[in-house]
Amino acid sequence: VPTVGSSSLPILSYFAGRKFMQNGRRLLQEGYKKYYGSVFKVAMSDQWIYVVSGPSLVEEIRSWRDDELSLAEVFSQTLQLELVMGTKATKHQYHVDLVKNELTHNIRVILPDVIDELSLAVPEHIPTKGSEWTKVHVLTTMQKVVARASSRVFVGLPACRNQEYLDYAISYTIDLMNDGKVFQKFPWIFKPVVALLFSNARKTLRKSVPILKPMIDERKAMMAKWGDDWQDKPSDLLQWILDIAVPEKETDFDIAARLMSINLASIHTTSMSVTIALFLLAQNPEYIEPLRAEIRSVIEEEGWTKAAFGRMWKVDSFLKEILRHWNLGTVTLLRRALKDIKLRDGTVIPRDTMIVAATDATHNDGAVYDGADHFDPFRFARMREAEGEATKHQLVHTSVKYMSFGHGRHACPGRFFVANEIKSLLSYLLLNYDIKLSDDGPWTPSYYGLDIIPPLGSLLFKKRENSVHYEAA
Numbered sequence: 001v002p003t004v005g006s007s008s009l010p011i012l013s014y015f016a017g018r019k020f021m022q023n024g025r026r027l028l029q030e031g032y033k034k035y036y037g038s039v040f041k042v043a044m045s046d047q048w049i050y051v052v053s054g055p056s057l058v059e060e061i062r063s064w065r066d067d068e069l070s071l072a073e074v075f076s077q078t079l080q081l082e083l084v085m086g087t088k089a090t091k092h093q094y095h096v097d098l099v100k101n102e103l104t105h106n107i108r109v110i111l112p113d114v115i116d117e118l119s120l121a122v123p124e125h126i127p128t129k130g131s132e133w134t135k136v137h138v139l140t141t142m143q144k145v146v147a148r149a150s151s152r153v154f155v156g157l158p159a160c161r162n163q164e165y166l167d168y169a170i171s172y173t174i175d176l177m178n179d180g181k182v183f184q185k186f187p188w189i190f191k192p193v194v195a196l197l198f199s200n201a202r203k204t205l206r207k208s209v210p211i212l213k214p215m216i217d218e219r220k221a222m223m224a225k226w227g228d229d230w231q232d233k234p235s236d237l238l239q240w241i242l243d244i245a246v247p248e249k250e251t252d253f254d255i256a257a258r259l260m261s262i263n264l265a266s267i268h269t270t271s272m273s274v275t276i277a278l279f280l281l282a283q284n285p286e287y288i289e290p291l292r293a294e295i296r297s298v299i300e301e302e303g304w305t306k307a308a309f310g311r312m313w314k315v316d317s318f319l320k321e322i323l324r325h326w327n328l329g330t331v332t333l334l335r336r337a338l339k340d341i342k343l344r345d346g347t348v349i350p351r352d353t354m355i356v357a358a359t360d361a362t363h364n365d366g367a368v369y370d371g372a373d374h375f376d377p378f379r380f381a382r383m384r385e386a387e388g389e390a391t392k393h394q395l396v397h398t399s400v401k402y403m404s405f406g407h408g409r410h411a412c413p414g415r416f417f418v419a420n421e422i423k424s425l426l427s428y429l430l431l432n433y434d435i436k437l438s439d440d441g442p443w444t445p446s447y448y449g450l451d452i453i454p455p456l457g458s459l460l461f462k463k464r465e466n467s468v469h470y471e472a473a
């Protein structure tokens, strides 16, 4: 397997790995061009990653079984997940299926709650006065708003308004990443002890348990009294988890660990995407009116409903184009080989290495998208207008050409929910606020290692005179 950006010799590849943090995106694009349709490898400071490109290899990767190429095992060793979260939540991840099935099928029912929560959380976190411009740090504000709206459907009231719980929900991801950096410094034999004694994520998770406990106890009492169903039985992730966890005799810690796993997958991905969207709008004010006009007209006809968000083709396209052009990670479909994997072309991916798809390079390939290096907010809306193409170019549709949510069996199960959540939030913001750049200036997209660096500055927000009353239909 050819190497890009370094020598294969261990010491040289170590230094190349450090360089990868700065110029990883360029190296992946270089490897993609040179070895399109085959496999190349790049050095990261602690491991090699094998990169595939082209439709047939992406299809091949996604077709391997989980006991051969595993998504769950990608970070489980480096982050010592079993010790941080316990065996139950790491080994039997039924909470992922609950997102895929229950959450997705209930979007119409839970959307009014999301909208209700947003309508309270946004003015609280964007406290404008009269017609003055107010400077707002966008990423941290969106984390708080998204954590609260998402928690409304993950744990319901009152925990979704408990600031301490929300802080844990937000910090869990950051704690895990910081833990990973600490664990990396120890030989494997000491990692379990270090994880048990020093993991911040484990501490955060433990601190969330007493906050959730009264709700868990109350719901368990209702389940004991009424069985499977009762009037006003909550429709939220906590309840769907309890429906399985209680007969399985899982502990409160196991239940909290499942909730935190979903917070991990959802809060930062969503808030980063919204933050990028807001900066792009402030930097390109000409995008705002077409979006606002579309939002206003469909909400006037349909109310704040799933049907309305389904008809927002321009908003959908704008969001899809953001993730096409600046995907949150340069690669997706991350998998760890649990044994030597022999691909159809004879390439062998050695056991215990990571294999990924070159998502950013594919998305920015001129042969895949016309004018790929140009951000074209309404490209997907135009593509949908062609005969028979209306669903193929929706935000939630994945393919070998569009892998921002992965592709195949493990494609992001939260994407249907998040498409509605982001559209609700963006609609609320655009109808109620004017937005412009602050003296922090515009966002210049860049990546560190495999990840995008989201906008870290502030924007100015001003309440619009003709704000739209926000009410779930």
Ligand code: HEM
Pocket: 071, 072, 095, 096, 099, 103, 262, 265, 266, 267, 269, 270, 273, 323, 328, 332, 333, 334, 403, 404, 405, 406, 407, 408, 409, 410, 411, 412, 413, 414, 415, 417, 418
């Ligand atoms: C813009 C926001 C989001 C992006 C860009 C995103 C992207 C992704 C990607 C790339 C994957 C890996 C897919 C693969 O490797 O094949 C993934 C997995 C996952 N996502 Fe998302 N996601 C987002 C929001 C959410 C939300 C809101 C939830 C929950 C409500 C969620 C839940 C999950 C879960 C549980 C998995 C693991 C799937 C599995 O293990 O099979 N995501 N997501």
